[in-house]
Amino acid sequence: MRRDHPVRLMVSRRRSMVGATKAAFVLATLAPSALAATYSLSDNHVGTNFLSTFTHQAIADPTRGRVNYVDQATALAQNLTFASGNTLILRADSKTTLSSSGPSRNSVRIRSVKTYTTHVSVFDIRHMPQGCGTWPAAWETDEASWPNGGEVDIVGVNDQTPNAMTLHTGANCNMPASRTQTGTATLNNCDVNANGNSGCGVQAPTPDSYGPAFNNAGGGFYAMERTSTFIKVWFWGRNAGNVPAEVRSGGNSINTDTWGTPTAFFPNTQCDIASHFDAHNIIINLTFCGDWAGQAGIFNGAGCPGACTDYVNNNPSAFTDAFWDIAALRVYT
Numbered sequence: 001m002r003r004d005h006p007v008r009l010m011v012s013r014r015r016s017m018v019g020a021t022k023a024a025f026v027l028a029t030l031a032p033s034a035l036a037a038t039y040s041l042s043d044n045h046v047g048t049n050f051l052s053t054f055t056h057q058a059i060a061d062p063t064r065g066r067v068n069y070v071d072q073a074t075a076l077a078q079n080l081t082f083a084s085g086n087t088l089i090l091r092a093d094s095k096t097t098l099s100s101s102g103p104s105r106n107s108v109r110i111r112s113v114k115t116y117t118t119h120v121s122v123f124d125i126r127h128m129p130q131g132c133g134t135w136p137a138a139w140e141t142d143e144a145s146w147p148n149g150g151e152v153d154i155v156g157v158n159d160q161t162p163n164a165m166t167l168h169t170g171a172n173c174n175m176p177a178s179r180t181q182t183g184t185a186t187l188n189n190c191d192v193n194a195n196g197n198s199g200c201g202v203q204a205p206t207p208d209s210y211g212p213a214f215n216n217a218g219g220g221f222y223a224m225e226r227t228s229t230f231i232k233v234w235f236w237g238r239n240a241g242n243v244p245a246e247v248r249s250g251g252n253s254i255n256t257d258t259w260g261t262p263t264a265f266f267p268n269t270q271c272d273i274a275s276h277f278d279a280h281n282i283i284i285n286l287t288f289c290g291d292w293a294g295q296a297g298i299f300n301g302a303g304c305p306g307a308c309t310d311y312v313n314n315n316p317s318a319f320t321d322a323f324w325d326i327a328a329l330r331v332y333t
Protein backbone atom coordinates (compact mmCIF):
# COMPACT_ATOMS: atom_id res chain seq x y z
CA MET A 1 0.00 0.00 0.00
CA ARG A 2 1.24 3.44 -0.84
CA ARG A 3 1.13 5.98 1.94
CA ASP A 4 1.01 9.66 1.41
CA HIS A 5 1.95 12.15 4.04
CA PRO A 6 0.95 15.74 3.50
CA VAL A 7 3.51 16.60 6.14
CA ARG A 8 3.48 20.35 6.27
CA LEU A 9 -0.28 20.59 6.41
CA MET A 10 -0.43 18.28 9.40
CA VAL A 11 2.26 19.80 11.55
CA SER A 12 0.47 22.92 12.69
CA ARG A 13 -2.97 21.37 12.95
CA ARG A 14 -2.12 18.16 14.75
CA ARG A 15 -1.02 20.00 17.91
CA SER A 16 -4.55 21.09 18.62
CA MET A 17 -5.99 17.62 18.20
CA VAL A 18 -6.37 14.91 20.78
CA GLY A 19 -7.06 11.17 20.90
CA ALA A 20 -9.55 9.77 18.43
CA THR A 21 -9.97 13.00 16.55
CA LYS A 22 -6.30 13.14 15.84
CA ALA A 23 -6.22 9.49 14.78
CA ALA A 24 -9.14 10.01 12.42
CA PHE A 25 -7.49 13.03 10.90
CA VAL A 26 -4.24 11.15 10.39
CA LEU A 27 -6.06 8.23 8.78
CA ALA A 28 -7.98 10.52 6.47
CA THR A 29 -4.77 12.14 5.35
CA LEU A 30 -3.31 8.74 4.48
CA ALA A 31 -5.70 8.43 1.54
CA PRO A 32 -3.92 8.59 -1.82
CA SER A 33 -3.03 12.04 -2.98
CA ALA A 34 -0.41 13.60 -5.16
CA LEU A 35 1.70 14.54 -2.15
CA ALA A 36 4.79 12.99 -0.63
CA ALA A 37 5.19 9.28 -1.25
CA THR A 38 6.38 6.93 1.45
CA TYR A 39 6.42 3.21 0.72
CA SER A 40 7.33 0.20 2.83
CA LEU A 41 9.29 -2.90 1.90
CA SER A 42 6.95 -5.54 0.53
CA ASP A 43 9.22 -8.09 -1.18
CA ASN A 44 12.91 -8.40 -0.45
CA HIS A 45 14.25 -10.50 -3.32
CA VAL A 46 17.78 -11.46 -2.28
CA GLY A 47 19.94 -14.53 -2.99
CA THR A 48 18.07 -17.83 -2.72
CA ASN A 49 14.72 -16.02 -2.31
CA PHE A 50 14.76 -15.54 -6.07
CA LEU A 51 14.45 -19.32 -6.52
CA SER A 52 10.91 -19.25 -5.11
CA THR A 53 9.79 -15.69 -5.83
CA PHE A 54 10.73 -15.91 -9.52
CA THR A 55 10.00 -18.57 -12.14
CA HIS A 56 12.57 -19.64 -14.72
CA GLN A 57 10.83 -19.45 -18.08
CA ALA A 58 11.98 -22.14 -20.50
CA ILE A 59 10.25 -20.45 -23.45
CA ALA A 60 11.08 -19.58 -27.03
CA ASP A 61 12.58 -16.09 -27.12
CA PRO A 62 9.94 -13.64 -28.37
CA THR A 63 12.72 -11.58 -29.96
CA ARG A 64 13.94 -14.61 -31.96
CA GLY A 65 17.38 -14.52 -30.37
CA ARG A 66 20.05 -17.23 -30.60
CA VAL A 67 19.11 -18.29 -27.09
CA ASN A 68 17.75 -21.39 -25.39
CA TYR A 69 16.08 -20.41 -22.12
CA VAL A 70 16.40 -23.30 -19.66
CA ASP A 71 14.27 -24.26 -16.65
CA GLN A 72 15.40 -23.74 -13.07
CA ALA A 73 16.68 -27.28 -12.48
CA THR A 74 18.85 -27.09 -15.60
CA ALA A 75 20.03 -23.56 -14.79
CA LEU A 76 21.10 -24.63 -11.30
CA ALA A 77 22.71 -27.86 -12.51
CA GLN A 78 24.74 -25.94 -15.12
CA ASN A 79 25.43 -23.12 -12.65
CA LEU A 80 23.84 -20.63 -15.01
CA THR A 81 21.75 -19.58 -12.02
CA PHE A 82 23.69 -19.33 -8.76
CA ALA A 83 22.06 -18.00 -5.61
CA SER A 84 23.80 -17.60 -2.26
CA GLY A 85 23.97 -14.98 0.47
CA ASN A 86 23.26 -11.63 -1.13
CA THR A 87 24.20 -12.77 -4.62
CA LEU A 88 22.11 -13.86 -7.57
CA ILE A 89 24.08 -14.73 -10.69
CA LEU A 90 22.19 -15.29 -13.95
CA ARG A 91 24.41 -16.15 -16.86
CA ALA A 92 24.76 -17.70 -20.27
CA ASP A 93 26.63 -20.87 -21.10
CA SER A 94 30.21 -19.84 -21.93
CA LYS A 95 31.61 -23.33 -22.49
CA THR A 96 29.76 -24.90 -25.40
CA THR A 97 30.54 -24.39 -29.07
CA LEU A 98 27.25 -24.66 -30.94
CA SER A 99 26.41 -26.29 -34.25
CA SER A 100 24.69 -23.82 -36.55
CA SER A 101 21.89 -26.34 -37.09
CA GLY A 102 21.60 -27.27 -33.40
CA PRO A 103 20.09 -25.67 -30.31
CA SER A 104 20.90 -22.12 -29.29
CA ARG A 105 23.08 -20.92 -26.41
CA ASN A 106 21.66 -21.74 -22.99
CA SER A 107 20.64 -18.76 -20.92
CA VAL A 108 18.13 -17.69 -18.31
CA ARG A 109 14.93 -15.68 -18.20
CA ILE A 110 13.17 -15.22 -14.86
CA ARG A 111 9.78 -13.67 -14.08
CA SER A 112 8.39 -12.65 -10.70
CA VAL A 113 5.55 -14.78 -9.38
CA LYS A 114 3.86 -11.70 -7.96
CA THR A 115 2.50 -8.84 -9.97
CA TYR A 116 2.59 -5.19 -8.98
CA THR A 117 0.68 -2.02 -9.79
CA THR A 118 1.52 0.99 -7.61
CA HIS A 119 5.00 0.18 -6.32
CA VAL A 120 8.69 1.02 -6.37
CA SER A 121 11.22 -1.53 -7.65
CA VAL A 122 14.81 -0.95 -6.52
CA PHE A 123 17.46 -2.98 -8.34
CA ASP A 124 20.90 -3.15 -6.71
CA ILE A 125 23.02 -4.54 -9.56
CA ARG A 126 26.76 -5.26 -9.36
CA HIS A 127 27.22 -6.42 -12.93
CA MET A 128 25.11 -6.70 -16.06
CA PRO A 129 25.79 -8.96 -19.04
CA GLN A 130 28.25 -7.47 -21.53
CA GLY A 131 29.85 -8.64 -24.75
CA CYS A 132 29.17 -8.81 -28.48
CA GLY A 133 25.62 -9.87 -29.31
CA THR A 134 24.66 -9.86 -25.63
CA TRP A 135 21.27 -8.38 -24.95
CA PRO A 136 20.21 -8.18 -21.29
CA ALA A 137 16.98 -6.71 -19.99
CA ALA A 138 15.24 -5.90 -16.72
CA TRP A 139 11.70 -4.77 -17.29
CA GLU A 140 8.06 -5.07 -16.23
CA THR A 141 5.01 -6.09 -18.21
CA ASP A 142 1.88 -8.23 -18.30
CA GLU A 143 2.76 -10.69 -21.05
CA ALA A 144 -0.84 -11.89 -21.33
CA SER A 145 -2.20 -8.47 -22.21
CA TRP A 146 0.73 -6.92 -24.10
CA PRO A 147 0.71 -4.23 -25.42
CA ASN A 148 -2.51 -2.88 -23.93
CA GLY A 149 -1.36 -3.71 -20.40
CA GLY A 150 1.83 -1.73 -20.98
CA GLU A 151 5.56 -2.36 -20.64
CA VAL A 152 8.16 -0.49 -18.62
CA ASP A 153 11.75 -1.08 -19.74
CA ILE A 154 14.07 -0.19 -16.90
CA VAL A 155 17.51 -1.30 -18.03
CA GLY A 156 19.00 -2.89 -21.10
CA VAL A 157 16.07 -3.48 -23.36
CA ASN A 158 17.50 -1.25 -26.08
CA ASP A 159 21.00 -2.69 -25.62
CA GLN A 160 22.80 0.59 -25.95
CA THR A 161 24.96 2.97 -23.98
CA PRO A 162 23.67 5.07 -22.36
CA ASN A 163 20.74 3.10 -21.04
CA ALA A 164 17.28 4.01 -22.29
CA MET A 165 14.20 3.76 -20.10
CA THR A 166 11.16 3.21 -22.26
CA LEU A 167 7.40 2.70 -22.12
CA HIS A 168 5.50 0.62 -24.67
CA THR A 169 1.70 0.89 -24.68
CA GLY A 170 -1.52 0.62 -26.64
CA ALA A 171 -2.84 3.61 -28.61
CA ASN A 172 -3.19 7.15 -27.27
CA CYS A 173 -0.30 7.41 -24.87
CA ASN A 174 2.11 10.27 -25.48
CA MET A 175 4.71 12.03 -23.41
CA PRO A 176 5.11 15.82 -23.29
CA ALA A 177 8.24 17.08 -25.04
CA SER A 178 9.22 19.11 -22.01
CA ARG A 179 9.38 17.51 -18.55
CA THR A 180 11.48 17.48 -15.42
CA GLN A 181 14.09 14.75 -15.82
CA THR A 182 17.86 14.51 -16.12
CA GLY A 183 17.69 12.20 -19.16
CA THR A 184 16.94 13.07 -22.77
CA ALA A 185 13.71 12.00 -24.45
CA THR A 186 14.03 10.29 -27.82
CA LEU A 187 10.53 9.57 -29.13
CA ASN A 188 7.39 10.66 -27.28
CA ASN A 189 4.73 8.35 -28.70
CA CYS A 190 4.55 5.23 -26.51
CA ASP A 191 2.14 3.33 -28.81
CA VAL A 192 3.77 0.10 -30.05
CA ASN A 193 2.12 0.66 -33.43
CA ALA A 194 3.91 3.98 -33.92
CA ASN A 195 7.59 4.24 -34.93
CA GLY A 196 8.06 0.46 -35.29
CA ASN A 197 7.53 -0.26 -31.58
CA SER A 198 10.32 2.07 -30.49
CA GLY A 199 8.16 3.23 -27.60
CA CYS A 200 8.76 6.50 -25.75
CA GLY A 201 12.29 6.39 -24.44
CA VAL A 202 14.52 8.53 -22.29
CA GLN A 203 18.29 8.18 -22.45
CA ALA A 204 20.24 8.38 -19.22
CA PRO A 205 22.74 11.27 -19.15
CA THR A 206 25.78 9.16 -18.27
CA PRO A 207 27.50 6.18 -19.97
CA ASP A 208 27.96 4.38 -16.63
CA SER A 209 24.25 3.54 -16.84
CA TYR A 210 24.91 0.55 -19.07
CA GLY A 211 27.33 -2.17 -20.16
CA PRO A 212 31.11 -2.10 -19.56
CA ALA A 213 31.11 1.40 -18.03
CA PHE A 214 28.38 0.33 -15.59
CA ASN A 215 30.32 -2.81 -14.69
CA ASN A 216 33.65 -1.00 -14.33
CA ALA A 217 32.03 1.28 -11.77
CA GLY A 218 30.80 -1.69 -9.74
CA GLY A 219 27.30 -1.38 -11.15
CA GLY A 220 24.68 0.75 -9.47
CA PHE A 221 21.06 1.21 -8.62
CA TYR A 222 17.98 1.44 -10.78
CA ALA A 223 14.68 2.39 -9.18
CA MET A 224 11.29 2.61 -10.86
CA GLU A 225 8.29 4.23 -9.18
CA ARG A 226 4.92 3.57 -10.69
CA THR A 227 1.69 5.23 -9.50
CA SER A 228 -1.66 5.74 -11.20
CA THR A 229 -0.50 9.18 -12.38
CA PHE A 230 3.17 8.82 -13.33
CA ILE A 231 6.14 6.52 -13.84
CA LYS A 232 9.62 7.63 -12.80
CA VAL A 233 12.99 5.91 -13.14
CA TRP A 234 16.19 6.86 -11.32
CA PHE A 235 19.71 5.62 -12.00
CA TRP A 236 22.64 6.11 -9.64
CA GLY A 237 26.10 4.66 -10.22
CA ARG A 238 27.54 2.61 -7.36
CA ASN A 239 29.81 5.42 -6.20
CA ALA A 240 27.58 8.39 -7.00
CA GLY A 241 27.43 10.88 -4.17
CA ASN A 242 23.68 11.30 -4.39
CA VAL A 243 22.49 7.71 -3.89
CA PRO A 244 19.75 7.99 -1.24
CA ALA A 245 20.87 6.22 1.95
CA GLU A 246 17.63 4.20 2.02
CA VAL A 247 18.38 2.93 -1.50
CA ARG A 248 22.00 2.04 -0.76
CA SER A 249 21.14 0.25 2.48
CA GLY A 250 17.88 -1.35 1.35
CA GLY A 251 15.85 0.37 4.03
CA ASN A 252 12.48 -0.82 5.27
CA SER A 253 10.79 2.33 4.07
CA ILE A 254 11.53 4.84 1.37
CA ASN A 255 10.30 8.28 0.42
CA THR A 256 10.74 8.89 -3.28
CA ASP A 257 10.10 12.60 -2.83
CA THR A 258 13.54 12.87 -1.27
CA TRP A 259 15.31 11.28 -4.24
CA GLY A 260 15.69 14.32 -6.45
CA THR A 261 14.91 14.75 -10.13
CA PRO A 262 14.34 11.36 -11.80
CA THR A 263 16.42 10.23 -14.75
CA ALA A 264 13.20 9.57 -16.67
CA PHE A 265 9.77 11.01 -15.97
CA PHE A 266 6.59 9.80 -17.66
CA PRO A 267 3.60 11.88 -16.49
CA ASN A 268 -0.07 11.29 -17.27
CA THR A 269 -0.70 14.61 -19.02
CA GLN A 270 -1.22 12.95 -22.41
CA CYS A 271 -1.43 9.33 -21.31
CA ASP A 272 -3.85 7.81 -18.83
CA ILE A 273 -1.25 5.78 -16.92
CA ALA A 274 -3.94 4.01 -14.88
CA SER A 275 -5.66 2.53 -17.94
CA HIS A 276 -2.53 1.85 -20.04
CA PHE A 277 -0.70 -0.15 -17.36
CA ASP A 278 -2.13 -3.14 -15.52
CA ALA A 279 -0.55 -5.44 -12.93
CA HIS A 280 2.97 -6.27 -14.07
CA ASN A 281 5.47 -9.06 -13.50
CA ILE A 282 9.14 -8.15 -13.19
CA ILE A 283 11.25 -9.94 -15.82
CA ILE A 284 15.01 -10.31 -16.12
CA ASN A 285 16.29 -11.90 -19.34
CA LEU A 286 19.46 -12.38 -21.31
CA THR A 287 19.31 -13.16 -24.99
CA PHE A 288 21.75 -13.05 -27.92
CA CYS A 289 21.32 -11.42 -31.31
CA GLY A 290 17.55 -11.27 -31.86
CA ASP A 291 15.47 -8.60 -33.53
CA TRP A 292 17.52 -5.70 -32.25
CA ALA A 293 20.99 -6.81 -31.19
CA GLY A 294 21.34 -9.20 -34.15
CA GLN A 295 20.97 -6.57 -36.86
CA ALA A 296 24.21 -6.29 -38.83
CA GLY A 297 24.27 -2.52 -38.42
CA ILE A 298 23.97 -2.82 -34.66
CA PHE A 299 26.27 -5.82 -34.21
CA ASN A 300 29.07 -4.71 -36.55
CA GLY A 301 28.52 -1.10 -35.55
CA ALA A 302 29.46 -2.07 -32.01
CA GLY A 303 32.79 -3.38 -33.32
CA CYS A 304 31.72 -7.03 -33.32
CA PRO A 305 32.91 -9.26 -36.19
CA GLY A 306 30.90 -11.20 -38.78
CA ALA A 307 27.34 -12.33 -38.31
CA CYS A 308 25.87 -12.29 -34.82
CA THR A 309 24.62 -15.89 -34.79
CA ASP A 310 27.95 -17.25 -36.11
CA TYR A 311 29.73 -15.34 -33.38
CA VAL A 312 27.43 -16.75 -30.70
CA ASN A 313 27.80 -20.28 -32.06
CA ASN A 314 31.57 -20.29 -32.38
CA ASN A 315 32.88 -18.22 -29.46
CA PRO A 316 31.65 -19.59 -26.14
CA SER A 317 34.44 -17.93 -24.17
CA ALA A 318 33.28 -14.54 -25.44
CA PHE A 319 30.33 -14.95 -23.08
CA THR A 320 32.20 -15.19 -19.79
CA ASP A 321 31.08 -11.64 -18.97
CA ALA A 322 27.51 -12.31 -20.05
CA PHE A 323 26.13 -12.45 -16.54
CA TRP A 324 23.92 -10.55 -14.16
CA ASP A 325 25.13 -10.19 -10.58
CA ILE A 326 22.19 -8.86 -8.61
CA ALA A 327 22.64 -7.96 -4.95
CA ALA A 328 18.94 -7.32 -4.35
CA LEU A 329 15.64 -6.43 -5.92
CA ARG A 330 13.50 -4.70 -3.34
CA VAL A 331 9.87 -3.97 -4.06
CA TYR A 332 8.10 -1.34 -1.99
CA THR A 333 4.35 -0.77 -1.91
Ligand SMILES: *[C@@H]1O[C@H](CO)[C@@H](O)[C@H](O)[C@H]1NC(C)=O
Nearest residue numbers: 078079080081082083087089
Ligand atom coordinates in the same frame (compact mmCIF):
# COMPACT_ATOMS: atom_id res chain seq x y z
C1 LIG B 1 28.92 -21.37 -9.67
O1 LIG B 1 29.00 -19.96 -9.84
C2 LIG B 1 29.43 -19.27 -8.70
C3 LIG B 1 29.33 -17.79 -8.98
O2 LIG B 1 30.01 -17.42 -10.11
C4 LIG B 1 30.82 -19.70 -8.32
O3 LIG B 1 31.23 -19.00 -7.16
C5 LIG B 1 30.82 -21.19 -8.08
O4 LIG B 1 32.14 -21.61 -7.83
C6 LIG B 1 30.26 -21.91 -9.27
N1 LIG B 1 30.11 -23.31 -8.94
C7 LIG B 1 30.64 -24.26 -9.68
C8 LIG B 1 30.37 -25.67 -9.23
O5 LIG B 1 31.28 -24.03 -10.69
Ligand SMILES: *[C@@H]1O[C@H](CO)[C@@H](O)[C@H](O)[C@H]1NC(C)=O
Nearest residue numbers: 062063135136137285286287
Ligand atom coordinates in the same frame (compact mmCIF):
# COMPACT_ATOMS: atom_id res chain seq x y z
C1 LIG C 1 13.09 -10.12 -23.11
O1 LIG C 1 11.88 -10.71 -23.57
C2 LIG C 1 10.92 -9.83 -24.11
C3 LIG C 1 9.80 -10.56 -24.70
O2 LIG C 1 9.13 -11.35 -23.83
C4 LIG C 1 11.42 -8.91 -25.18
O3 LIG C 1 10.45 -7.94 -25.51
C5 LIG C 1 12.64 -8.27 -24.71
O4 LIG C 1 13.15 -7.53 -25.76
C6 LIG C 1 13.58 -9.35 -24.29
N1 LIG C 1 14.78 -8.74 -24.03
C7 LIG C 1 15.80 -9.39 -24.13
C8 LIG C 1 17.01 -8.60 -23.93
O5 LIG C 1 15.77 -10.59 -24.34
